Amino acid sequence: MDRPNLADAARRSVVPGEGESRTVPKVIYVGEAGDERAVDATVGESVMTTAVKNGVPGVIGECGGNASCATCHVWVREDFLPLVGTPNDTEEDLLDMGVADRREGSRLSCQIKMTEELDGLTVVVPADQY
Ligand code: FES
Numbered sequence: 127m128d129r130p131n132l133a134d135a136a137r138r139s140v141v142p143g144e145g146e147s148r149t150v151p152k153v154i155y156v157g158e159a160g161d162e163r164a165v166d167a168t169v170g171e172s173v174m175t176t177a178v179k180n181g182v183p184g185v186i187g188e189c190g191g192n193a194s195c196a197t198c199h200v201w202v203r204e205d206f207l208p209l210v211g212t213p214n215d216t217e218e219d220l221l222d223m224g225v226a227d228r229r230e231g232s233r234l235s236c237q238i239k240m241t242e243e244l245d246g247l248t249v250v251v252p253a254d255q256y
Pocket residue numbers: 174186187188189190191192193194195196197198199234235236237
């Protein structure tokens with residue numbers, strides 16, 4: 127008989143609805159020193175908005191999510207890259223011009239909308255944004 131994975135169950139928050147359950151996705155924000163902070167997200171809200179609402183250091187969101195300031199830059203962990211998709215042309219341009227340390231995985235967190243499938247999304251916040 128399979129035993130439940132308690133670590134996985136503890137990581138997820140399940141909100142029972144009327145006859146159904148939903149996963150509340152978490153975003154894990156990592157500082158460059160390796161410190162981690164897991165935050166409950168709302169499906170449909172951006173990774174930037176989730177950070178700002180929860181006071182995550184280094185994610186400012188100065189332009190309010192209009193892809194014009196780059197103060198929400200993060201590095202998405204490699205295993206999540208296929209899930210978050212690729213930047214559009216506007217985001218590409220701003221990443222090229224407005225980010226000091228662009229790497230594979232660089233994204234504007236305002237352009238990543240949370241879904242249940244992104245539960246556990248892990249992003250590193252560059253130290254120069256603190
Ligand atoms: Fe300004 Fe993301 S909040 S580019």
